[in-house]
Amino acid sequence: MKLILGSASPRRKDLLAQLGVVPDAILPPDIDEDPKPRELPRPYCARLAREKAQAVSADPDDIVLCADTTVALGRRILGKPADAGEAAAFLTLLGGRRHQVITAVAVRRGARLWSREVVTDVKMKRLSDVELNGYLASGEWQGKAGGYAIQGLAGAFIPWISGSFTGVVGLPVAETAALLAAAGYPLYGETA
Numbered sequence: 316m317k318l319i320l321g322s323a324s325p326r327r328k329d330l331l332a333q334l335g336v337v338p339d340a341i342l343p344p345d346i347d348e349d350p351k352p353r354e355l356p357r358p359y360c361a362r363l364a365r366e367k368a369q370a371v372s373a374d375p376d377d378i379v380l381c382a383d384t385t386v387a388l389g390r391r392i393l394g395k396p397a398d399a400g401e402a403a404a405f406l407t408l409l410g411g412r413r414h415q416v417i418t419a420v421a422v423r424r425g426a427r428l429w430s431r432e433v434v435t436d437v438k439m440k441r442l443s444d445v446e447l448n449g450y451l452a453s454g455e456w457q458g459k460a461g462g463y464a465i466q467g468l469a470g471a472f473i474p475w476i477s478g479s480f481t482g483v484v485g486l487p488v489a490e491t492a493a494l495l496a497a498a499g500y501p502l503y504g505e506t507a
């Protein structure tokens with residue numbers, strides 16, 4: 316049995332390491348991340364995590380771990396901004412409001428799949444022009460759902476969350492540990 320992390324995200328590798336888990340291989344899947352018409356954020360996020368897990372090729376006994384993080388403003392899905400202009404638009408929408416960060420985790424072993432979604436409420440303060448421009452110049456928005464990363468400079472914009480900090484960063488470690496255990500991964504070194 317091998318553990319395959321199906322993710323290009325360095326955050327996910329680091330959060331797994333927090334659990335003492337080092338993947339045997341990292342095989343990022345390449346799937347279409349476009350939402351379907353009228354698709355809501357939570358089902359969208361869950362679908363993407365499952366599709367990522369199905370897209371990684373693995374031996375029947377291997378465990379594949381994938382996740383997706385989606386920022387939701389009401390029914391609206393804010394993905395990874397294409398450019399600084401879109402990041403500015405997202406941050407302007409998010410500032411002064413509460414939004415949700417959903418991370419869906421999917422673990423697959425052969426034909427069996429275990430998955431969970433973790434929803435965290437996040438409050439972002441309204442950003443001044445200096446804060447917004449400084450953040451855009453940092454480049455930290457790149458590759459981040461909603462155009463920000465709580466674990467970096469944008470932490471200064473977030474006075475309050477309710478839910479899972481590691482979920483916002485990209486991999487909720489408590490739920491991930493439970494899913495890995497369900498799939499038979501020896502998390503605490505135990506042998507089957």
Ligand SMILES: Cc1cn([C@H]2C[C@H](O)[C@@H](COP(=O)(O)OP(=O)(O)OP(=O)(O)O)O2)c(=O)[nH]c1=O
Binds near residue numbers: 383395
């Ligand atoms: C909201 C938020 C998101 N993010 C990141 C986590 C994810 O890497 C990214 C959302 O994009 P995802 O599509 O979930 O993941 P990814 O494209 O980085 O990697 P892969 O699909 O290969 O697993 O946003 C943060 O790092 N901090 C945050 O505060």
